[in-house]
Amino acid sequence: MLKTQLCGIKLKNPLMLAAGVLGSHASSLNWILKSGAGAVVSKSFSKEPNDGYRNPTTVAVEGGIINAIGLSSPGVEAFIDELESVNRIIGKSIASIYGANPEEFAYVAGKVEDLVDIIELNVSCPHAMEGYGASIGQNPELTRNVVKAVKEAVDIPILAKLTPNVTDILEIAVAAEEGGADGLTLINSLGPGMKIDIVTGNPILANKFGGMSGPAIKPIAVRCVYDVYEGTEIPIVGVGGIRNYTDVIEFLYAGASAVQIGTSIMYEGPEIFGRITSDLEDFIEESEFNSISDMVGFAHKE
Amino acid sequence: MLKTQLCGIKLKNPLMLAAGVLGSHASSLNWILKSGAGAVVSKSFSKEPNDGYRNPTTVAVEGGIINAIGLSSPGVEAFIDELESVNRIIGKSIASIYGANPEEFAYVAGKVEDLVDIIELNVSCPHAMEGYGASIGQNPELTRNVVKAVKEAVDIPILAKLTPNVTDILEIAVAAEEGGADGLTLINSLGPGMKIDIVTGNPILANKFGGMSGPAIKPIAVRCVYDVYEGTEIPIVGVGGIRNYTDVIEFLYAGASAVQIGTSIMYEGPEIFGRITSDLEDFIEESEFNSISDMVGFAHKE
């Protein structure tokens, strides 16, 4: 009953694992698929290996966490081994990639194209090294160019994952659409934010600030999806703070065709996928909807 | 022991009421002053009366609320009556004003200059009517012009209150500083955000989206203060999610000279000012600090 599709890719349900959460190894990706996710997004990886930031890389805040993992990545060559072991029979596999310029993005995308169903472009990490992540996604021109280069390099669908940390997310979304994105993933983590230890005066994260995620960011993510739905034509994957089936419904109503779950895995583990799919089935059964796609954009009705 | 000063104005403590919370009448402003606040900021008011948005104007979200009151205001003439009744002997009075252009801001500021100690410019409301609020504060040029016009019109200190909903808050802060702001208030409510009712599909707020406030936004507010402290010379008033003395300390360490408290009044009423001042006194007594000003910017130490 939860069957749906995204950019022509069939999904057994609209729930996906969000990038960077339990996504570094094929083993954890497979565990999430077995737990009921319709698709999994890998941790973002790059051409060359990268250690990421020193610890502390995460700290709790009200309603979630802030993190500055710093895009640690073993590099595409090593990650190919992982992607080859993802069980694509029980669910779909999405590679999240990052790079410093269109060429790097295109290179990495080309390397993994045959191993995954969709490629997600991380142009939105709020704590990436200078030149990476949000420094691309905060600029419509750079965003358009990265999307365009990857679009030209691969034949599978590509999602551009955007940052909410801009004056006008619709402007960036339109640029990504123009660049040829098949869909948009909204949103990457918020802020960034900071937490300071009151005894020593030290910002707790080694990187000082980090992206905020978890239930607290949901209202912002839902608004981003709502706004971008009105101004673009391509499908949207909603992400940010989902913890319950009601949160999933909010995102669908706002205009998302599918959703991703990240931080909430911290509260109850991969089982969250099974619980939400079953709650969602119950909801649809009792509702007047016949399918997930019926629900997409429902909040925009007159 | 908590005595400090802001833009040359003496404060018995660094705690202020934030604009728009219990700030529409002299009576509630006086209640807050009696409860221990060092200063109170009025609800933002304008030249002409404005009803604001239809209800619902607030709804709870994880870690706070979203609101779209819509800058309701009885207009400056009526508000003068309120300001005249504020008890400026027990604490300082700050007028928050808004307008559509530099002239309106300057007009309203001139009208109330003699009745208050400081004027705060709301160029940052995330749910204002087109042309007001954040549509000014998201543009460095417009921000500079509004600040400049008010600076020329009045002789008392002026604070520019900025929105976090921009790609680079430092850029706007610098513009405000260039315009002649004596200080900066960071941050207005976040997002905006949206909450959708899952039964009917309606966005709950009548305005559909609204600014997010409360404990959940604190990490973002602290980071904004930290960043702007590094890039500007004028004092900063920190606001966003303060609920405890530890939150106040985080803001001081990040670089705020004073702080404002808004949404948390919902949890325990005006008594929050008395509780936090007393906790803050205890903290300083046991610490190596001798004054509030010793603590300002402590997180930037080497």
Place this chain on the structure above:
Amino acid sequence: MNVPQVIEIKKIIEETPTIKTFIFDWTMVGENIPYPGQFIMVWNFNDEKPMSISYIDVAKGELGITVKKVGKFSENLHSLKEGEKLGLRGPYGNGFDTDLRDIRVLAIGGGVGMAPIAFFTEEALKNKAQVDVVCAAQTKSELLFDKRLEARGANVYTCTDDGSCGFKGFATHRVLELIEHKEYDWAVVCGPEVMMRPLYGSLETHMIDGEYSMERYMKCAIGVCGHCCVDNTGWRICAEGPVFSSDQISEIVEFGKYHRTASGLREYF
């Protein structure tokens, strides 16, 4: 709790030509269980306004509000049918003291002000108070909850502006007559402020303390916006109120004089 729960209207009762009661299923646990004097915010998907709780049944898990048709919002509610939905959040505010065993109470309700008075009276009676109710309306057909409270064991004294129920005159007159002949320890009052103001005077003169329920324009109802604050104390009607003691009323200088509109402009009664 500060999010509207969308609930079907279970039952609609036509109380008078202009007043209807709407009954909803309501989860009766903890802070969700309302007490008399509290209100809920009612969202009709276009606007949201406060309504006093006029009825509860804890065992059945039911809650009722009673709405008078006076303007756009209340007219819309009156147009709804059973099975249609409204969003409810609350309960909000403080409530009347009902712990009044053996106390001789005079409960006074004017017009739809009888809504919280009816709920109060039922609770007070359960707590073994002796309750006389003054039920005031413009005309006989508009008398609200007089029969309901009589059936529960209260003495109900009605009065109407046009005398159609026997006693012709305002609640003030009815009350004056009563308190000159009967002893009361406590009064509970809800109605238009133009009615409550003189009543307050009379009750004070007769040294009858009590509680008064006030209305002010509400936006948030959760104590943040400050729109419902009253002069000169600054108390929030939605948090410190809507019910105030006689002593508190004496500090509310705007009581009976003015309130504020949506913009915050004062409007004199």
Place this chain on the structure above:
Amino acid sequence: MNVPQVIEIKKIIEETPTIKTFIFDWTMVGENIPYPGQFIMVWNFNDEKPMSISYIDVAKGELGITVKKVGKFSENLHSLKEGEKLGLRGPYGNGFDTDLRDIRVLAIGGGVGMAPIAFFTEEALKNKAQVDVVCAAQTKSELLFDKRLEARGANVYTCTDDGSCGFKGFATHRVLELIEHKEYDWAVVCGPEVMMRPLYGSLETHMIDGEYSMERYMKCAIGVCGHCCVDNTGWRICAEGPVFSSDQISEIVEFGKYHRTASGLREYF
């Protein structure tokens, strides 16, 4: 709880030339009370790493960690004095089963792997288990907690690579000798994986089930980043681990073979 609490080092104990124990005041309530096998994240205001809890005293409200000097971070900890501060968050992870009344337990610790083994042994003894401890180190002066556990009533068998304590050889050899002559119902193991791997083989051959504590590079320690997940099950060392049963170990194909560095690249042991 997932925020470092900055706490003064109350006491520092030099256990061996390369190992120190750090004692802190710790609020012992609810989920804050650690059990053996759990770890905390230690922040020295420059980096943050996992350390097993080696000691608690619930009555006194004390917790201890025991750190071996091996690199930059641990060297920095060793340079600290009593009264200086560290940030601690946790406890994290699952723990060893200590509910082992009358069970004959063989507890095996290699090097600083004795840290959780010591805490385990004390708890298991309190629960009336019979515990034999194999305490392995490179040389006699590096033997950790052998005296402490003997004093608590465990039989302690030491061994060192250089034979300086009598028995020359690895923990594996010591254990083989023991299990060929004595009956055990349960084993508990912590140490380098190059030690645990052959031990696991021997214990399986002798049909001795038990629990093994593993280490992997940790970033978040709260089960989100996925950096500590192991092949092929995907289990998180910080959440489903660090302690795994013999059956679980058989599913962890990388056990004793490889782990991952900060970037996520595999590094073979």
